[in-house]
Amino acid sequence: EAQIALAGRSNVGKSSLVNRLAGQKKLAKISSKPGKTRSLNYYKVNPDGYFLVDLPGYGYAKCSKTERAKWAKLIEAYMRDNPQLKAVAVLLDSRLSPQKLDLELTSYLRSLGIPVIPVLTKADKPKQRELAKLQSQWQEILQQDRAPVLFSSKTGKGEEKLWNLLCEFAQL
Template identity: 80%
Template sequence: MNRTIELVKTIYEIKQLEDFPEVQIALAGRSNVGKSSLVNKLAGRKKLAKISSKPGKTRSLNYYRVDPDGFYLVDLPGYGYAKCSKTERAKWANLIEAYMKNNHQLRAVAVLLDSRLEPQKLDIELTSYLKSIGIPVIPILTKSDKPKQRERAKLQNQWKDILQQEKAPLCFSSKTGMGEDKLWELFAEYATP
């Protein structure tokens, strides 16, 4: 299937939030985990989402419309970036919480996890929070072309245990395309009404 991804709306403040009638899947993860690279890989375009060597580039909610499927991927600001002020981090947290609260079109959150790192406290807290408010988690191990297969499998099992899910997290690489087709299948599963 030929899909197109287009940036439709960028939201910086709670008062800008609006109800979209279409289904949404949010993308969440630590700063520098590869959210923008994932969006660009899925879109088949290098510069749709801004990529920076400095973490914390995404400071807004970015709504990407996926056609012909008709759902939105909503890129959330990265978390865990220490070089911005506490005020700024609190503002992002409030914006994300306001977005998730009572959003009946939000079907799942794809949580991007760095495949080169052991499970991180902030990632565990986020996945626990999502589960506590009843939002399904789609765990994705990014940069999966970097570690050896054995290391990836170990990390997949660790996350499977932490998340108490039947399926292990999906391994994805924006560099090689590893897991891209499977990721589209997962998104379609959640996006289908």
């Protein structure tokens, strides 16, 4: 089946997002997938039937070079030659301007021809004006027609929109 991956720097709010989605009973965790490394968490999305694949967070502040290389290796192994992977939802902290590691990841995905679904997390925090500015910044960087989804695990903002987008890409 089709897969959509979730990626983002540590502390971006990825577990909160997954928990929020799981709380809506739309996700069922697959305990283990044969042949796949344990650091990838697979969720089956019902009733659409595609998989959400939760990738480990990257760029943790205290992360050593070896750790980072490990992450890159794992991600590369997963993403390369994976025709099931339809898109990667890249979670971006809406309180921060575009970060180096996020730019690296998105350009890497671009080089592989994998669509990026940008999601600005913690969107309950910044002012509307700041969010709009960040949205157009990312839109420019990614050269996309639509603005990044504004998402908040706290308020549920953007949840429906995100679901619809994921579903749309899973069907491509």
